Amino acid sequence: MKFLQSRGGHAGCIATNNMSDKSDYDSDSVEEIITVRPLPVPRLKPAQEARTFLKPHNETDSGRGSEWAKESFREAYTTFPAIISLNVGGHIYMTRLSTLLKYSDSMLAAMFSGRHQIDQDKDGNYFLDSNGAVFTHILEYLRNGCLPGKENTMVVYRDANYYGLNELVDKLSLRPEIASITVKEAQRAQFPNYAEVRELVVRTAISNACVNRIGEVNIHAFRKEFIPKAHNFNASHPCVIDQAHVVVGPWDGLADEENFIRCLETDLLEDGYNVKPHETKRKCRYYNGQTCQKFVFRVSIIFD
Numbered sequence: 652m653k654f655l656q657s658r659g660g661h662a663g664c665i666a667t668n669n670m671s672d673k674s675d676y677d678s679d680s681v682e683e684i685i686t687v688r689p690l691p692v693p694r695l696k697p698a699q700e701a702r703t704f705l706k707p708h709n710e711t712d713s714g715r716g717s718e719w720a721k722e723s724f725r726e727a728y729t730t731f732p733a734i735i736s737l738n739v740g741g742h743i744y745m746t747r748l749s750t751l752l753k754y755s756d757s758m759l760a761a762m763f764s765g766r767h768q769i770d771q772d773k774d775g776n777y778f779l780d781s782n783g784a785v786f787t788h789i790l791e792y793l794r795n796g797c798l799p800g801k802e803n804t805m806v807v808y809r810d811a812n813y814y815g816l817n818e819l820v821d822k823l824s825l826r827p828e829i830a831s832i833t834v835k836e837a838q839r840a841q842f843p844n845y846a847e848v849r850e851l852v853v854r855t856a857i858s859n860a861c862v863n864r865i866g867e868v869n870i871h872a873f874r875k876e877f878i879p880k881a882h883n884f885n886a887s888h889p890c891v892i893d894q895a896h897v898v899v900g901p902w903d904g905l906a907d908e909e910n911f912i913r914c915l916e917t918d919l920l921e922d923g924y925n926v927k928p929h930e931t932k933r934k935c936r937y938y939n940g941q942t943c944q945k946f947v948f949r950v951s952i953i954f955d
Contacts, residue, residue, distance in 0.1 A: 730765035738776035742783025750793045758815040759793075785810050792819050804828050835914075841904025842911055848899050849918060855896045856952040865927075866952045870915075871945065872908040873900035881940025891935040892945045908932070912948050919952065927951040 735751060737744040751759045762769055770778045779786070788799040788807045798819075799807040804826050811819040823829055839845045856866025871892040879886060892898070899911070906914075912929050919926045929950050935943035 731763055736776045738772045739779045739786040740781055740783035753793050838914055841902050841906050843902055851897055860954050864954045868950045869895045869947045871895035871898045871947045872911045874907055876901050877944040883940045885939055888937045890945055891947055895947050925953040
């Protein structure tokens with residue numbers, strides 16, 4: 652099985668091979684480099700009063716901008732009552748329309764702007780198909796600016812994204828549990844086809860574990876493609892990467908091959924797999940004018 656490799660670095664290649672090699676692995680150490688993308692800058696400011704919820708950007712309170720805001724405000728209150736009864740996933744809430752319209756670029760403000768039809772249940776409550784237990788934290792933030800407790804950070808962060816509450820998302824993104832996920836995702840994003848590679852590693856380990864319940868997977872990971880300079884270098888020589896079950900690379904990020912393997916093993920451990928720490932990379936021994944720079948790692952999953 653093989654995925655075509657792009658030399659531009661936008662896509663990796665994945666290959667399968669059933670060969671194995673029991674030679675010793677070299678013990679070169681690799682300095683760990685992790686690049687973290689900066690956290691997003693808050694994208695909006697909260698409206699101070701209900702009447703400003705639909706004010707166009709770059710418009711003043713006088714003239715066209717003010718008239719547009721008043722007209723939109725009247726449209727919302729013409730369509731909906733001032734007090735809104737909500738059925739959120741089976742939980743009933745009562746709140747002011749102005750509370751739902753507080754942040755002009757949120758999904759809630761768009762839903763209750765008067766420009767959209769919203770489903771109602773048999774009792775006339777406006778229905779939101781979302782987690783009703785979590786919505787209490789969303790509503791408390793809209794009412795009072797209160798943030799959820801640490802134990803609810805993850806679920807509120809998810810629903811705040813769903814409702815388009817960007818200011819709440821930005822505040823929660825600074826909490827350690829969310830920041831940790833942001834850093835991990837930024838690291839994974841450097842590697843081509845990361846999700847597919849992780850899945851293939853697990854499938855290959857399962858296939859190779861039939862004999863002794865230890866699934867060994869040889870991985871050829873390369874950040875930069877090796878291009879020989881010696882004129883007499885045989886590019887078709889028998890190489891250590893011929894034994895690789897999985898091939899991934901190249902990539903543009905600063906994380907190196909060791910970072911990739913550690914990231915992969917960490918994710919597998921978090922998924923619940925029993926992962927044996929990988930051996931040091933095994934280099935190709937070919938030399939003709941210059942040494943072949945290619946190498947493989949061996950990752951082992953133990954199925955008890």
